[in-house]
Amino acid sequence: MKPSITPLISLPMEFLYSLYALGTDKGFVEMIRAFGLEPSAEMTDMLQKMKKPLSRYIEQETTYFFDAGGLGFILYKYIVHNPALNKVNEIIELVQKDDSDKFLSKIMDSVCKNTLPAKESPEYKAIFGDRAKLLQLVNETKFQDESRKTRVIETVQNPEEIKQRFALLLGRFYAAAFEPVEAEILKSIDTAKSKYDAILKETPELFMSRYLNTDSLKNHPAGYILHLSLFKYVSCHAYSSYQDHVKDWFVLGIYTDQLFNESALAERQAHFFKVLSDVNRISMIRLLSERPWFGQELAEALNISPPTVSYHIGFLQQIGAVSFKRIDNRIYYELDRDKLLKPLQDYLKSF
Template identity: 65%
Template sequence: MRNTINIRISTPMEFMNSLFALGTDKGFIEMIRAFDLEPNDEITGMLQKMGKTLSHYIQQELTYFFDASGLGFIFYKYIIHNPTLSKVTDVVEKIQQDTADEFVFRIIESVCKNTLPAKGSQAYKALLGNKSGLLELLGVTKVQDEHRRVRVVEALENPEEIKQRFTLLLSRFYAVSFAPFEADIIQCIETEQPRYEVMLAETPELFIRQFMNLDDLKDHSAGYIIHLSFFKYVSCHAYSSYKEDIADWFVVGIYSYLLFSESVVSERQAQFFKVLSDVNRIGIIRLLSERPWFGQELAEALNISPPTVSYHISFLQQIGVVKFTRTDNRFYYFLDRSRLLKPLEDFMKSFE
């Protein structure tokens, strides 16, 4: 059946989320607080217990691969392409079966997905193992995080070393830091799973809007997989198949339902108005109401620096009113009018 939504618990996907949670360190807790929620004792306690198992070397490697700029996201490619693998060790083995060039090429596929030649074409095939060609491709690719670009270059320059470091980190972290707590983590997710299954069954359209952040589902023959996550905690992250005939994945934090409680809604409304209470952000919104703009244009129009534009854009993206799209090798920001108007409408309705 088309557009089937399958809620499941994927241990490899949860393993990856745990790596990001510990790799970003304080950034993970800050992400939860950005949603006007305070992390509960279960998550803080688990992070502390797992953190105590890490050697200095593994902590360094964890930060390198799984902080905000890291290359650890590539792990998801192996998960969504092998959805039947239920064990972390099986996914790690899949990575080990790839050559170093194949492993690095998967990284390039993810980072340069908008500039890659058509998949299967001669130009595409010629890039595998072609360091100079891949470096040239990376050079013409717009990468929002320049720190990540540096790490991709390091991977291209040292493919065997990067692959060995990555697989060693995965194997060691699983054995020492994840496996001892795996049963407890999965049990936490299983406890919350019925809540989401009932909501999906009873109000599918509301579920899609609230927990998948979509107005509706596009037709997709392979369907959609939702992994409920303890370490994602709240909100949703999408892992697209990029038009491949495999399912799109969504990772939904098991405490995401808290985002729609009355107190949190009030806090979010306050945050919405707080973000808008800045003259530069109002200026950006007014300009974007006319058409999409790229960062340098906005800087010149408002007579501020490009880094200042990025700073203010980040707040507007946080409340969802500004998004971006890639056109002609540039990232253009555009206004999501519905995300701008709906909070205002909801605020007014609360007085009815």
């Protein structure tokens, strides 16, 4: 039985990725260029149009929460667990309704996933009632980006203030930047959607292998949601709900098909070695050669942020070296040795 994959255009998920695109600023463009692509004129115009009405304060807050060291990606937790809510304001209301302790727990669950006690255990509840213990836990956690650690500490010390700032940012960014271009964003995604829908329907195995980077996507009791994204732009990222009754998500950039344009053998080989010419990616391959790892584990083992893990995994997926695998309600990354070794073997045969 093939896995159930439901194509969906999720405005809240697109809202999240638009925040990331503007929050990282030049980093977003560099990410696209690292895949050997240039941002389209449509994307460049869209970013400028969205940035123009933002106040200096909201620009600063967008950077604070959504640059490489930011904590804003916890917004995905609200989205993944509430797939029926497809209006951005509905998700923003969920954030606003969360009390500061729940908001803080979402951040700590993301940052210290492997060092926190089991969720809902007496030890877990006790640590969230003790700011000193939480600060100690943060200080014992490795951070590659000191600004990220600083922001986690600020949240532990002032959870209500940080939550209010985050909620204010979401509301103001939506009203000033996202909502005015919402129809344009939907049109761009919808134009690309028919192409990907056709491939998924006609050749699902090819779609999963090429675009979702998995040859063995196991049946998830609730199934999977596939969101096509303008602001993800290129490559694919997976989000696990960690629950059997809630769907897992794939977010696929609408320009990902450009990665599979036919090119000369020499160019493909050059790109293959370029992908491997990064210390973090080599380290990931070494770890994944031992066993499958999930994103937070890799982040902690390599002392980098989860968004940075996603960034580098995207390149390894592009050359087919890494695929997704669902184990125990989590999305794991798994090394595909055959696809990693074949380009090396072909390269050697050419001599």
